[in-house]
Amino acid sequence: MPSDPLDGSAGEAALPERLGLAHKAETDAIVELPRWRGAIQASAIAAYTFAGLFLFVLALQLLKGGAGGLKPVLKALDVHGPVNTLGFGWLGAYTVMSGSPVAAISLSLFSKGTLSDIEAFAMINGSRLGASFIVLFVGFIQYLMHRRTADGLFIGVVALLVAFTLWLPVLPIGILVLKAGWFDSIRLGTPPGITSIINVVYDPIVRRIDDHLPALAMFGIGIGVLLLAFAVFDRALPNLEQPSLKVERVKEWLHHPLAMFALGLAITAVTMSVSLSVTLLIPLSLKGYVRRSNIIPYVMGANISTWVDTLIAALLLNSPRAFTIVFTEMAVGGYVSLVVLLFAYKPYSNAILSLARRITQTRRGFALFLGAILLVPAILFLV
Numbered sequence: 001m002p003s004d005p006l007d008g009s010a011g012e013a014a015l016p017e018r019l020g021l022a023h024k025a026e027t028d029a030i031v032e033l034p035r036w037r038g039a040i041q042a043s044a045i046a047a048y049t050f051a052g053l054f055l056f057v058l059a060l061q062l063l064k065g066g067a068g069g070l071k072p073v074l075k076a077l078d079v080h081g082p083v084n085t086l087g088f089g090w091l092g093a094y095t096v097m098s099g100s101p102v103a104a105i106s107l108s109l110f111s112k113g114t115l116s117d118i119e120a121f122a123m124i125n126g127s128r129l130g131a132s133f134i135v136l137f138v139g140f141i142q143y144l145m146h147r148r149t150a151d152g153l154f155i156g157v158v159a160l161l162v163a164f165t166l167w168l169p170v171l172p173i174g175i176l177v178l179k180a181g182w183f184d185s186i187r188l189g190t191p192p193g194i195t196s197i198i199n200v201v202y203d204p205i206v207r208r209i210d211d212h213l214p215a216l217a218m219f220g221i222g223i224g225v226l227l228l229a230f231a232v233f234d235r236a237l238p239n240l241e242q243p244s245l246k247v248e249r250v251k252e253w254l255h256h257p258l259a260m261f262a263l264g265l266a267i268t269a270v271t272m273s274v275s276l277s278v279t280l281l282i283p284l285s286l287k288g289y290v291r292r293s294n295i296i297p298y299v300m301g302a303n304i305s306t307w308v309d310t311l312i313a314a315l316l317l318n319s320p321r322a323f324t325i326v327f328t329e330m331a332v333g334g335y336v337s338l339v340v341l342l343f344a345y346k347p348y349s350n351a352i353l354s355l356a357r358r359i360t361q362t363r364r365g366f367a368l369f370l371g372a373i374l375l376v377p378a379i380l381f382l383v
Contacts, residue, residue, distance in 0.1 A: 048235045055229035059222050060316050061202045063108035065210055066219030073216065074114065079381070082122035082175065085115065087380030089126025094377070099131025100306065101226045104313045107326070108222070111319040118175055121325050124310070125174070128167045128303060128333070130377065132159035135278050153366065155295055157356045159278050160373060162299045165352070166337055174332045178325070186327050187320030198316070257297040257345055264301025269308055278302050296349045300337045304330065 074080075079088055085106075092102040103124045110120035136159070139152025177183065209218050264278075278299055307330040314322040340348050359369045 048232055052229050052232040052235075055225055055232060056313075057198065057316055058202055058205065059226035059229050060104060060108065060313055061198065061206050062209065062218055062222030062225060063105060064111055064222075064317055065206045066215045066217070066222055068112050068114065068215050080119070082118050082171065083380055083383060085119040085123040086126040086129075086171065087377045087382070089123035090130045090377035091126075091381055092123075093127045093130025094133045094374070096227060097134040097137065099127035100309050101223070102127035102130075103307075103310045103326075104226060105223065107310070107314055107317055107319070107322045110322055110325070111317045117178060117321060117325055120322070121174055121178060121329065122171060124326065124329055125167060125171045126377070126380075128170075128306075128329075129163050131303075131306070132156065132163050132278055132299070133373075135159045154292060154356055154360050155278075157359050157366075157369065158292075158295055158352060159299050161352050161356060162296055163303060165348075166300065166340065167303065167333060170329065170333045170336055173336070174328050177328050177332060183324055183328050183331065187324050257294070257341060257349075260294050261297040261301040261341060264298035264303075265305045266301075268302040269305040293349065293353060296352055297341060297345070300341060304334045304337060307333075 079085060089102050089106060092105070093099045096102065106115065106120045106123035106127065109115040109123075110117065115123065133156075136153065136156030139154070139156035143153050206218075209221065213221070268278075307326055310326045311323065311330070314326050359365045
């Protein structure tokens with residue numbers, strides 16, 4: 001019996017002829033279409049990245065040039081010392097719903113002598129405490145849209161509790177380290193090549209604005225440009241909510257604390273925003289990719305690698321001591337987080353998850369928690 005030409009290797013070899021040249025051309029066009037789309041997407045990402053970098057550097061130069069105008073404002077508000085600046089940075093992160101812009105602003109204030117190194121350190125620490133507020137906000141929106149689930153609220157509460165319990169202790173330890181000068185030898189300024197680019201490209205823009213506007217107005221414009229820069233950076237990021245990295249295949253891997261810690265480090269290093277990377281936990285949790293009990297190490301890792309963009313900001317401001325301040329924050333925070341993760345993870349996670357459950361169990365408990373996290377930084381700012 002003659003073999004079927006569609007069966008076996010003979011059939012496979014004869015398939016193009018049977019399909020015909022027209023069908024082959026159509027198939028090739030279908031294959032080429034995703035390549036064109038990929039090229040267009042890559043070009044768009046490159047354009048957004050370049051625009052974001054341009055705006056980020058411009059914002060830092062505007063903030064640095066206008067930081068002196070904020071000194072009388074801070075003096076009028078009687079903002080001084082680490083306690084006040086801690087509350088200032090904390091509330092600032094709530095206001096812009098991100099910690100990175102506030103950290104960059106604090107470095108700009110330090111580079112112009114408006115804040116001391118200790119005050120800048122405290123303000124940066126405050127920005128870390130308030131950075132996860134966006135997660136709670138998104139969780140609240142998710143709760144309104146999906147009234148039967150409070151997973152988003154729970155993740156937001158956990159993210160804030162982790163920040164409070166791990167980064168508040170960093171403040172006194174970090175101040176002692178700065179005063180002792182343990183990391184004073186770690187100082188980096190802006191590389192000469194980048195300095196030349198800044199002088200040629202950005203200095204004329206800053207000087208022209210400085211000639212026509214007061215320093216405080218230039219500082220305000222710098223804040224707006226900085227927020228715009230982070231928004232543009234967000235457009236350059238891939239849609240991490242979709243399981244494009246085959247999350248389904250690594251579910252078991254995601255159940256290990258160290259793996260989630262590494263994942264938080266990696267994703268935040270790419271996105272350069274703990275607000276964005278931790279917020280991604282909400283859709284991943286709703287889709288069943290991440291368990292509630294596994295989000296703590298992810299948040300711990302995210303809170304460490306988020307300092308990458310702040311280190312870059314310190315370099316671009318050409319203030320070696322500013323780099324030391326950020327490095328101290330990152331090193332001490334990383335040390336505290338790793339000690340908890342390696343030696344006290346079980347009792348720590350059980351305590352955080354238990355408290356988060358109690359807070360989100362009733363409307364009264366959640367309202368009390370919300371009131372407390374708004375009242376405490378306000379008191380620190382005004383005390």
